[in-house]
Amino acid sequence: MRTCNILSIAGSDPSGGAGIQADLKTFSALGGYGMSVVTALTAQSTVGVTAVQEVPAEFVTRQLDTLLTDAQVDAVKIGMLGSAGVVGAVVKALDSYAPPNVVVDPVMVAKSGDRLLAPEAIAAVRADLLPRADLVTPNLPEAAELLGENERRDLSSMREQAERLLELGAKRVLLKGGHLSGQSSTDLLVTPDGLTETFSAERIPTRNTHGTGCTLSSAIAALRPQRRSYSEAVRDAKDYLTEALRHADELDAGRGKGPVHHFHRWWGSEA
């Protein structure tokens, strides 16, 4: 069987914990062949982001056209886009090349509190990008921003917010509960047929959670072509992330919130 090509359209994180670097590690660990289109450069460590350098939208288009006129991709993970211009460039490419399995992580603010999406670009993500997503994976603050509502902190309000996010046009919504507290970390998958599935994992007691959102969305993109459904891909992606969190304290990548560990040895089974 041909190895699946998985494309990350995202920003660079020199610390290797999030962004393009996390995505490519995840794709490789899960048996995919990773490709990347860089949308922004960040000067970033485990402590925080000190600067962001946008990639001009025209150059994002050039990267996408050059790659997608040559290679067939089996899934796309979209992360940090930075500006409305880059959102527009990505939307245009999705329309031109119609890649399958588009997973959108609507990255807005890093855990360090630094902004990774211009406030004026949120409207373009809502109106133009979400309707082209097979799955959107917001965390709780991102869901609230997309809906123009307050952040919700309980499962039944999360379910209502996920349903309202579906109305914005994404085919499926995985609302992530990593920002809640408690013994478990629970995410909700809502699909237009009215089904809601709960994915719960042990909450790993570590401060090294840099890149959890990037890792989860790229694991789903890598696994979707290898699984029968989004539900199976989310289940296995969350298992992969939970193990990467469990081993995070083995790394020493800086003084702040460290990255998760893309630990290869345990992973090997196919559905």
Ligand SMILES: Nc1ncnc2c1ncn2[C@@H]1O[C@H](COP(=O)(O)OP(=O)(O)O)[C@@H](O)[C@H]1O
């Ligand atoms: N300490 C933890 N233990 C286990 N899973 C976690 C932990 N923190 C976050 N997660 C999981 O990581 C994924 C990303 O969650 P979240 O932190 O909400 O997103 P983001 O990184 O985009 O802010 C979710 O599946 C969430 O349940």
Ligand SMILES: Cc1ncc(COP(=O)(O)OP(=O)(O)O)c(N)n1
């Ligand atoms: C370049 C880049 N892209 C995305 C993020 C955000 O990553 P995420 O996994 O959502 O969470 P934190 O890294 O903020 O914990 C980023 N920081 N940098």
